Amino acid sequence: MRAPIRRAALAGVAVAGLLIAGCAPSATPASDAPEAAASGAAFPVTIPHAFGATEIPTEPERVVALGVGALDSAIALDVVPVAVAYRAVENEVDGLPPWTAAALDERGAAYPEVLPDTGEDIDYEAVAAADPDVILAQYSGITNEQYETLSAIAPT
Secondary structure, three states, X not given: OOHHHHHHHHHHHHXXXXXXXXXXXXXXXXXXXXXXXXXXXXXXXXXXXXXEEEEEOOOOOOEEEOOHHHHHHHHHOOOOOOEEOHHHOOOXXXXXXXXXXXXXXXXXXXXXXXXXXXXXXXXXXXXXXXXXXXXXXXXXXXXXXXXXXXXXXXXX
């Protein structure tokens, strides 16, 4: 994917992920997000959401996905996360949903690391060890406290 298109696509994933994670009346309307991404907006980008706003200072290269929605969105936009949450990989094929494994195999891409199964908790040390530039968490059900902890690791 060409760099400007990839940059806009990744911004779109981040915008969509954070807006969906917020699902609050105060979040930026979804109709605003595609326009910003389609315009090729450069980084930094600030994304308002239910927990506040997140600034992504530069185009992320290392993405951690903490939910199936985040994982699927990233893969659909040709962004392969470096790590995914275990709870995002039910019905697994080598630790990934079968459709994700197929999509990565088609691209010849490496599989992301599957983070340890911690039940409802998040293994913050494992997330930090993945050295993410951004953490996508749409449909993950994270709490404000979890968001704050993750935001100390990388923009979330």
